[in-house]
Amino acid sequence: ETGVTQSPTHLIKTRGQQVTLRCSSQSGHNTVSWYQQALGQGPQFIFQYYREEENGRGNFPPRFSGLQFPNYSSELNVNALELDDSALYLCASSLGEVRYEQYFGPGTRLTVT
Amino acid sequence: DQQVKQNSPSLSVQEGRISILNCDYTNSMFDYFLWYKKYPAEGPTFLISISSIKDKNEDGRFTVFLNKSAKHLSLHIVPSQPGDSAVYFCAANTGANSKLTFGKGITLSVRP
Numbered sequence: 001e002t003g004v005t006q007s008p009t010h011l012i013k014t015r016g017q018q019v020t021l022r023c024s025s026q027s028g029h030n031t032v033s034w035y036q037q038a039l040g041q042g043p044q045f046i047f048q049y050y051r052e053e054e055n056g057r058g059n060f061p062p063r064f065s066g067l068q069f070p071n072y073s074s075e076l077n078v079n080a081l082e083l084d085d086s087a088l089y090l091c092a093s094s095l096g097e098v099r100y101e102q103y104f105g106p107g108t109r110l111t112v113t
Numbered sequence: 114d115q116q117v118k119q120n121s122p123s124l125s126v127q128e129g130r131i132s133i134l135n136c137d138y139t140n141s142m143f144d145y146f147l148w149y150k151k152y153p154a155e156g157p158t159f160l161i162s163i164s165s166i167k168d169k170n171e172d173g174r175f176t177v178f179l180n181k182s183a184k185h186l187s188l189h190i191v192p193s194q195p196g197d198s199a200v201y202f203c204a205a206n207t208g209a210n211s212k213l214t215f216g217k218g219i220t221l222s223v224r225p
Contacts, residue, residue, distance in 0.1 A: 035215075040217065041217055042119075043202070043215045045212045048211060048212065056211070058212065094211065102159070104156030104157045105156050106156045
């Protein structure tokens with residue numbers, strides 16, 4: 001059974017640029033959630049996708065957007081990067097009907113300069 | 114507004130002793146609570162959970178206690194082992210969706 005994988009591991013971008021982060025869900029999981037973890041904080045919910053449809057969103061501006069593909073892999077896109085976007089971005093997958101146990105990937109560390 | 118609070122940033126215990134990690138919440142709609150453990154350079158790993166209809170759940174060395182009237186839960190690790198040294202996050206959600214609300218985490222150090 002393959003776990004959740006994310007790419008890239010690290011990324012450095014300049015303010016104003018755009019970035020795409022990728023996530024491959026655990027085998028058989030049809031739900032993916034994205035979280036942002038700033039330094040010294042717990043993960044904060046960005047949004048969730050279930051069967052390719054957005055299924056809930058946290059308090060993040062529209063420049064944070066996502067996609068889920070038919071194979072249940074997912075992308076997080078962030079436009080017009082700001083310095084405060086520097087964080088660890090975590091992807092978590094789960095089975096739609098098992099709504100509590102989410103399996104996290106190792107994260108992508110994004111640094112905005 | 115921090116709906117899940119882990120007020121102690123760190124805890125240090127001796128190997129073999131009990132570790133007690135505390136968590137408070139403010140949202141009375143939360144009906145499911147989870148603990149995650151996180152090692153450096155890894156994503157959080159699910160540890161144990163408890164439904165609001167229970168007051169205790171046990172899994173090996175790990176026990177979670179829930180006090181709904183106090184809006185408080187705690188994770189007990191007995192006996193503590195050096196491999197338990199990690200950051201522990203308390204998380205909660207409501208029946209309406211899978212969104213997890215996390216606390217800031219507590220760093221547990223278990224001394225050999």
